[in-house]
Amino acid sequence: MSVTSWLQERFDIAAVQKFAAKKQVPVFFGTVWYYLGGVSLFLFILQVLTGILLSLYYQPGAATAYESVKFIVSKVEFGWLMREIHSWSANLFVFFIFLHMFTVFFSKAYRKPRELTWVSGMILLALAMVFGFSGYLLPWNELAYFATKVGTDIAGAVPFIGSFLTQVLRAGDEVSGATLSRFYSIHTAILPLVFIVFLGIHLIMIQVQGMSVPEAQENVPPEKKKTMPFFPNFVVRDLMLWLIMLNVIALLAVFFPWEIGLKADPLTSAPAGIRPEWYFMFMFQTLKLLPAHLWFLEGEVFGILMFGVGGIIWLLVPFLEKPKYTKLWTSVGVGIVLYMIVLTAWGYLV
Amino acid sequence: MNKRDPLEESPPGLTSRRSFLDILLGATLFAWLGSMIYPVIRFLIPPKQPDLNVSSLDAGMADAFKRNTAKILRFGRKPVILVRKKGGEFKALSATCTHLDCTVQYKDDTEQIWCACHNGLYDLEGRNISGPPPKPLTPFNVTVKENKIFVTRDESA
Ligand code: FES
Numbered sequence: 400m401s402v403t404s405w406l407q408e409r410f411d412i413a414a415v416q417k418f419a420a421k422k423q424v425p426v427f428f429g430t431v432w433y434y435l436g437g438v439s440l441f442l443f444i445l446q447v448l449t450g451i452l453l454s455l456y457y458q459p460g461a462a463t464a465y466e467s468v469k470f471i472v473s474k475v476e477f478g479w480l481m482r483e484i485h486s487w488s489a490n491l492f493v494f495f496i497f498l499h500m501f502t503v504f505f506s507k508a509y510r511k512p513r514e515l516t517w518v519s520g521m522i523l524l525a526l527a528m529v530f531g532f533s534g535y536l537l538p539w540n541e542l543a544y545f546a547t548k549v550g551t552d553i554a555g556a557v558p559f560i561g562s563f564l565t566q567v568l569r570a571g572d573e574v575s576g577a578t579l580s581r582f583y584s585i586h587t588a589i590l591p592l593v594f595i596v597f598l599g600i601h602l603i604m605i606q607v608q609g610m611s612v613p614e615a616q617e618n619v620p621p622e623k624k625k626t627m628p629f630f631p632n633f634v635v636r637d638l639m640l641w642l643i644m645l646n647v648i649a650l651l652a653v654f655f656p657w658e659i660g661l662k663a664d665p666l667t668s669a670p671a672g673i674r675p676e677w678y679f680m681f682m683f684q685t686l687k688l689l690p691a692h693l694w695f696l697e698g699e700v701f702g703i704l705m706f707g708v709g710g711i712i713w714l715l716v717p718f719l720e721k722p723k724y725t726k727l728w729t730s731v732g733v734g735i736v737l738y739m740i741v742l743t744a745w746g747y748l749v
Numbered sequence: 750m751n752k753r754d755p756l757e758e759s760p761p762g763l764t765s766r767r768s769f770l771d772i773l774l775g776a777t778l779f780a781w782l783g784s785m786i787y788p789v790i791r792f793l794i795p796p797k798q799p800d801l802n803v804s805s806l807d808a809g810m811a812d813a814f815k816r817n818t819a820k821i822l823r824f825g826r827k828p829v830i831l832v833r834k835k836g837g838e839f840k841a842l843s844a845t846c847t848h849l850d851c852t853v854q855y856k857d858d859t860e861q862i863w864c865a866c867h868n869g870l871y872d873l874e875g876r877n878i879s880g881p882p883p884k885p886l887t888p889f890n891v892t893v894k895e896n897k898i899f900v901t902r903d904e905s906a
Binding site: 548549552553563566567571572573577600655665667668669670671672683686687689690691692697699706 | 795798850851854
């Protein structure tokens with residue numbers, strides 16, 4: 400008796416096979432966008448694997464964190480490679496999620512019936528950013544120390560629960576070794592669990608509903624529409640792309656290593672060139688440009704409110720956007736992308 | 750014919766008994782959840798560390814402190830910046846930027862206090878003069894006794 404028939408007697412796997420065999424991927428100019436989510440998924444898998452390896456040597460704590468990262472990159476065989484892959488794939492992970500999100504936005508793929516897929520995707524994006532923020536502190540270097548001070552202080556501006564949040568995040572009044580323990584737990588226990596739940600939901604919804612096709616393609620006469628089977632054609636292409644990504648990351652790791660920097664010391668001044676991870680740069684730069692007081696609010700509170708409200712609107716786009724105002728939403732999207740690019744570049748150049 | 754909720758036709762006593770039970774159940778559930786969540790929230794808040802009751806800090810020898818330089822000192826749990834001005838006088842200020850908490854530094858070329866995080870500037874009196882900081886830096890007292898520098902809390906501030 401073959402394994403398949405053994406399984407078939409117990410579970411209806413034929414239904415799954417039939418589903419996989421029937422699934423088709425539309426082929427048109429936008430097909431390449433379909434790979435972005437898959438690439439993000441691959442980068443997440445890399446994160447999990449390298450993260451588990453790093454955790455074998457990493458030791459949280461103000462007196463040990465920096466030293467253990469040094470140990471990993473200088474003493475452990477291929478330790479440098481694991482850390483570089485972890486850092487590089489983390490950065491690319493956020494980058495590809497952003498790219499994925501904007502292509503979905505501009506192709507209006509979030510419209511009915513895919514509203515909840517968008518919402519789950521936005522939650523994944525937010526989680527990825529928290530992943531980045533919490534992981535940034537773990538090497539306990541100067542840059543990360545001050546970026547975390549600023550980041551957790553910003554949390555204090557949230558109305559009502561602000562000071563509670565800052566306290567809970569920092570595990571005290573100041574960023575300290577206790578903060579590091581907390582971030583380690585957030586980064587390696589809480590976030591992975593929550594992320595995997597939402598990732599599962601996201602993937603199931605996509606499988607059930609199939610790929611979204613933009614309107615322009617929808618109107619193409621049926622005889623001109625092309626598709627390819629999801630399995631194996633699309634999957635094989637996906638895997639090939641993953642392989643290419645892995646090679647690109649290995650090259651980046653070798654030729655553009657991430658610096659460890661100086662060990663964090665609460666008794667030094669914040670050095671020039673303090674900056675968060677690049678995906679927070681546009682917000683960081685905005686905070687830099689806002690005056691001390693704006694209207695009746697402190698500049699920072701104004702900035703945080705603006706980004707908070709903006710984020711919520713963005714999360715609810717599928718429910719707010721009406722086909723009548725498609726053009727308007729598209730130009731708002733373009734405006735946001737431009738704003739992010741310009742402020743990020745500005746942040747790095749001056 | 751539309752299906753009806755059988756309860757709608759039941760005697761009024763029964764309905765109210767039912768809704769009473771609903772309320773009871775809801776309240777129990779609520780209390781139960783609360784009793785689970787409350788300890789967790791309390792657990793998340795770190796216990797208050799007794800404030801290291803520092804009232805005065807020995808900051809070293811006055812004649813060894815170069816003019817137009819500054820040092821960051823730890824005052825209890827917080828950093829304090831001690832500046833020796835060009836003229837030789839000392840000035841101590843809280844080193845925590847009032848904007849978003851970075852630690853400030855002394856700029857000897859312009860004789861100002863600068864925060865690198867978002868380009869905040871203060872003068873040597875601690876007044877926020879440009880950039881995002883919304884408030885001045887809290888001053889500390891400096892006294893020099895027999896060539897020894899002492900930094901103390903400024904009770905008037
Ligand atoms: S923290 Fe000092 S200027 Fe922002």
